[in-house]
Amino acid sequence: MEEIIVFRKTKYLISKLLKKTLNIPAIKNCEIDVTSRVCSASDVTNSTMGRYSYIGSYCSVINTNIGSFCSIADHCVIGGAAHSLDWVSTSPVFNSGKNIMHKNFSESNFEPFKNTVICNDVWIGSNSLIKSGVRIGNGAVVGMGSVVTKDVEPYTIVAGNPAKVIRKRFDSVTIEKLNKINWWNWENDKISEMATYFNNIDLFLKKS
DSSP states (O other): OHHHHHHHHHHHHHHHHHHHHHTOOEEESOEEOTTOEEOTTOEEESOEEOTTOEEOTTOEEESEEEOSSOEEOTTOEEOOBOOOTTSSOOOGGGBSSOOTTOOOSOOBOOOOBOOEEEOSSOEEOTTOEEOTTOEEOTTOEEOTTOEEOSOBOTTEEEETTTTEEEEESSOHHHHHHHHHHOGGGSOHHHHHHHGGGTTOHHHHHHHO
16 A cells, blocks of 8 residues: 555656656746746746746746735736727737738837736736736735736735626735835845744734
């Protein structure tokens, strides 16, 4: 029985290793803190990421500034190109610059990429879609499978398609205090010192 358990564990570890090896992430024109991670098969372009944040597997992140201590689950799409909704056509072949068809019928100026901002300590659930140009505030939570088309206020939980406010994580006074404390900017030594209070919001605020 023990031999079977060991075999299964070994098989699992080998499978995980192969997955990471064969599906390495594609990262281009990015500034990612050395403490942060981009998991297997994710594509991250023209983006930044602060410390101790991670992007899960099979994600697409384009033109996005991600803060510190963010948790982005698997299969999320963040940012991307917009299209010219008030023109005759939405096709990029009528825009200036390069496009996937390698064809331009005209050279009209249109900026397809808007910057997306994911602030600090944000948790984004799996299979979420975040529209380009959206700002998600500190401490916010995006439920799995959500489609976020509008800004999300700090410490707000949203979910659904389109994403709607479920509730605030804390009362307005507590949220204001947390935003002023900006604990995600603390040095590691101070975070280690205060870490024991992170599971008690009242005690954390008292000690901060």
